[in-house]
Amino acid sequence: MNSVGEGCTDLKREYDQCFNRWFAEKFLKGDRSGDPCTEMFKTYQVCVQKAIKDKDIPIDGVEFMGPNKEKPES
Amino acid sequence: MKIWSTEHIFSYPWETVIKAAMRKYPNPMNPSVVGVDVLDRNLDSQGRLHSHRLLSTEWGLPTIVRAILGTNRTLTYVKEHSIVDPEKKEMELCSTNITLTNLVSVDERLIYRPHPENPEVTVLTQEAIITVKGVSLSSYLEGLMALSMSANARKGWDAIEWIIQNSERENVPLCNLY
Numbered sequence: 502m503n504s505v506g507e508g509c510t511d512l513k514r515e516y517d518q519c520f521n522r523w524f525a526e527k528f529l530k531g532d533r534s535g536d537p538c539t540e541m542f543k544t545y546q547v548c549v550q551k552a553i554k555d556k557d558i559p560i561d562g563v564e565f566m567g568p569n570k571e572k573p574e575s
Numbered sequence: 576m577k578i579w580s581t582e583h584i585f586s587y588p589w590e591t592v593i594k595a596a597m598r599k600y601p602n603p604m605n606p607s608v609v610g611v612d613v614l615d616r617n618l619d620s621q622g623r624l625h626s627h628r629l630l631s632t633e634w635g636l637p638t639i640v641r642a643i644l645g646t647n648r649t650l651t652y653v654k655e656h657s658i659v660d661p662e663k664k665e666m667e668l669c670s671t672n673i674t675l676t677n678l679v680s681v682d683e684r685l686i687y688r689p690h691p692e693n694p695e696v697t698v699l700t701q702e703a704i705i706t707v708k709g710v711s712l713s714s715y716l717e718g719l720m721a722l723s724m725s726a727n728a729r730k731g732w733d734a735i736e737w738i739i740q741n742s743e744r745e746n747v748p749l750c751n752l753y
Contacts, residue, residue: 513613
């Protein structure tokens with residue numbers, strides 16, 4: 502699966518692999534020990550946030566807007 | 576405004592379905608999802624995992640809807656918030672489009688839970704609210720979109736099944752030697 506930012510795909514895949522492993526082997530089994538993927542995530546994020554800005558994707562922060570809230574016109 | 580809802584049963588336990596749902600893309604049934612990124616991820620004070628994701632999809636609107644609305648945009652963006660509660664065994668996903676919002680609004684909610692009578696089986700309840708704005712025939716268009724969503728929901732279920740059946744070892748190492 503590609504990233505929304507073409508240059509971020511490798512970073513995304515690396516992070517996804519780390520996360521999927523942690524999710525299946527630790528999180529779902531009740532292991533609350535730390536997430537080993539945070540550094541990888543930070544690097545990946547820097548790339549994605551830049552791509553979002555470059556492509557002008559209207560993210561508006563990561564606050565989810567439910568169906569009862571007014572969406573900004575775009 | 577059109578409200579659409581459905582329920583589907585997977586013959587797999589909740590953990591298996593959730594792991595597949597987290598790795599849903601790419602899959603052969605949803606070729607129109609072309610990009611997925613995680614924007615934020617965190618654990619809340621109740622131990623639930625929140626993920627905020629951005630999806631880019633080539634399927635935004637059925638061609639006829641696009642023609643009527645007069646837009647040629649094919650790439651649409653969707654943002655999704657999911658919450659996984661490992662104690663309660665519940666995964667909830669809420670998504671909404673963040674482009675074409677002046678024309679159409681599609682809000683979708685999915686909840687995966689173990690079947691109340693059979694813990695080896697998982698129930699997915701899925702609902703959507705579709706609103707087409709500012710044009711006549713809006714309820715007709717909403718109806719078309721609901722049909723489209725129905726068809727795509729089916730593909731989504733097939734996608735989860737496919738992921739489960741093709742669970743590759745690459746995401747789970749044989750030995751943890753590090």
